[in-house]
Amino acid sequence: MATFSPKQNNLTQPLRTFKAEKPHLKIFPLGGNGEIGKNMVVYEYGDDIIIVDCGMMFPTVEMLGIDFVIPNFTYLEEHKEKIRGIIFTHGHEDHTGGIPFIWPKIQCPIYATKLTAGFIEYKMNEFELKPPIKVVQAGDKIQLGVFKIEFIPFSHTFLDDVGLAIDTPDGLVIHIADFAIDPSKLESQQLLGKLNTFAQRGVKVLLLESTNVEIKSDRLAESVVYDTIASIFQKAKGRLIVSSFASSLDRIQGVLNAAQKTHRKVAISGRSMDKTINIAMNLGYLKVPHGILVDLRRTDNIPENKLAILCTGSQGEEYSALVRMAAGEHKQIRIKKGDTVVISAGAIPGNERTVADTVNNLFRLGAYVYYGSERQKVHSSGHAKRAELKLVTATIKPEYFIPIHGEFRHLVLHAQLAQELGIPEDHAFVIDDGQVVEILEGGKARIAPQKVDASYVLVDGLGVGDVGNIVLRDRQAMAKDGIFVVILTVDHETGKIITSPDIISRGFIYMREREDLVFKARQEVKKMFQKHNEKYPANWDFIKKAMRQELGEFLFKETERRPMVIPVIIEV
Ligand SMILES: [Zn+2]
Ligand SMILES: [Zn+2]
Structure with missing residues (x-):
């Protein structure tokens, strides 16, 4: 198993504060540069800081037991008096998921469009937080500090997704997080016209998402996806089960429309789907045909060809509705022959395996599954592909370019793409989280020599940042080779072992089949204890440490495994 080594974890002296200097623009990502997820970019000028997005990321496989990862907020907490606000581009978790944990530390106003604000408010309420949220709309202009x-x-x-044009004393910056340019949508032309007006004013720096920079295929129009879903609805003879991201409201609207056309009722399964549809309905972002929604528990008397189920689980998430159906563990739905399942979402990198397992299980239970994403035209990515990225950069013609939202290779490829468009190599900055791009006097930009601490902050249950490398290493050791506990009961007066040492082990060996090893280990433990106790009588800390070491070596010699060894000494 790979060891846990987050980027820059060995940062010896993270930057606490920039030296007293003439105010100038500094731009640094605290998340999203070097990973897919936990997006956050900070802009600082003199005494003013604004933050764009505050996301979370799913843990990597070696982060055992961790729920998710959020951006490092040390720098922000230490400069919170400078923070004028946090602005959200949209409501996806990789842009908003960190806010309930970070907002209490920085307590600044929040700016978001209506739907995004609705999501953030709901999320904050779950944590009993009431931050000031200011609702903005596309076209609005606000001033935060400079x-x-x-x-x-x-x-x-x-x-309701937005990009930002940020006027700073050092020039105009354009920040574009997740986006796509769908040729089937009228707005696309208007957008390019708008971007062109910024280009004419002169754009100093462009920050642009990089998620799909590797993907060269053409954009699949969302209208084609609707048509495909509609025709699946027409053809299906039994129940229809559609799984998508709850927040992909366009897609959910498409499903509701297809259901209405084919006279199907729609039942919802999954908490986040339920929650999202409610927020979106209340805010007027979803048009739900009257009477179409039914309670999943009251679908018994609806004919199967008149029912569709909209559910969570498109990423194969544990405990999600679709995964429970696939495992035969869903309370109301038993998958059977005649069911049609549509997974209308792409797998986020890292989730491919769990999605494939879910699809296999659904087929095994007799369902027919559309899961091919763009290949089967049941999904179109929400992220700009190479050609769209190119179009945007070519339109904006920035002086400097910073790729954001991508693993390191995405950032490198995106910087190369910018160079193909005529942006010089030293004007396209590939930076990791915590690296700072600054505009010097005279208007030249460079990567600053100092970095800001951007090491991972891990969230485990209710604990934020209290699980560090040591806890993770212990979890990895236990997961890999198990645990071996030795309990010694020692006479308080004489310092002698009273009973034979107790041994408890989990995930290491099956003790009943290895009684020989357990017996030998007991003998070794006694010898070790006597040896050390003669030299350092009753120095339990020392003795435990020495025994942990020696017993570990003994077990490795016998089994070539390294369980976590825990000696316990009880005085009676
Ligand atoms: Zn997004
Ligand atoms: Zn995103």
Whole structure:
């Protein structure tokens, strides 16, 4: 198993504060540069800081037991008096998931469009937080300290998505997080016209998402996806089960429309799907045909060809509705022959295996599954592909370019793409989280020599940042080779072992089949204890440490495994 080594974890002296200097623009990502997820970019000028997005990321396989990862907020906490606000581009978790944990530390106003604000408010309420949220809309302009910000409408799988034009004393910066340019949508032309007006004013720096920079295929129009889903609805003779991202409201609208056309009722399964549809309905972002929604528990008397189920689980998430159906563990739904399942979402990198397992299980239970994403035209990515990225950069013609939202290779490829468009190599900055791009006097930009601490903050249950490398290493050792506990009962007066040492082991060996080893280990333990106790009588800390070491070596010699060894000494 790989060891846990987050980027820059060995950062010896993270930057606490920039030296007293003439104010100038500094831009640094605290998340999303070097990984897919936990997006956050900070803009600082003199005494003013604004933050764009505050996401979370799913843990990597070696982060055992960790729920998710959020951006490092040390720098922000230490400069919270400078923070004028946090602005959200849209409501996806990789842009908003960190806010309930970070907002209490920085307590600044929040700016978001209506739907995004609705999601954030709901999320904050779950944590009993009531931050000031200011609702903005595309086209609005606000001033936060020296920064003048204009909201630019973009298309994405989350409705109400915006990019930002940020006027700073050092020039105009354009920040575009998740977006797509769908040729089937009228807004696309208007958008390019708008971007062109910024280009004419002169754009100093462009920050642009990089998720799909490797993908060269053409954009699949969302309208084609609707048509495919509609025709699946027409053809299906039994129940229909559609799984998608709850927040892909365009897609969910498409499913509701297809259901209405084919006279199917729609039942919802999954908490996040339920929650999202409610928020979106209340805010007017979803048009739900009257009487179409039914309670999943009251679907018994609806004919199967008149029922569709909209559910969570498109990523194969543990405990999600679709995964429970696939495992035969769903309370109401038993998958059977005649069911049609549509997975209308792409797998987020890292989730491919769990999605494939879910699909296999559904087929095994007799369902027919459409899971091919773009290949089967049941999903279109919400992220701009190479050609769209190229179009945007070519339109904006920035002086400097910073790729954001991508693993390291995505950032490198995206910087190369910018170079193909005529941006010089030393004007396209590939930076990791915590690296700072600054504008020097005279207007030249460079990567600053100092970095800001951007090491991972792990969230485990209710604990934020209290699980560090040591806890993780222990979890990895236990997961890999198990645990071996030795309990010694020692006479308080004489310092002698009273009973034979107790041995408890889990995940290491099956003790009943290895009684020989357990017996030998007991003998070794006694010898070790006597040896050390003669030299350092009753120095339990020392003795335990020495025994942990020696017993570990003994077990390795016998089994070539390294369980976590825990000696316990009880005085009676
Ligand atoms: Zn998004
Ligand atoms: Zn995103």
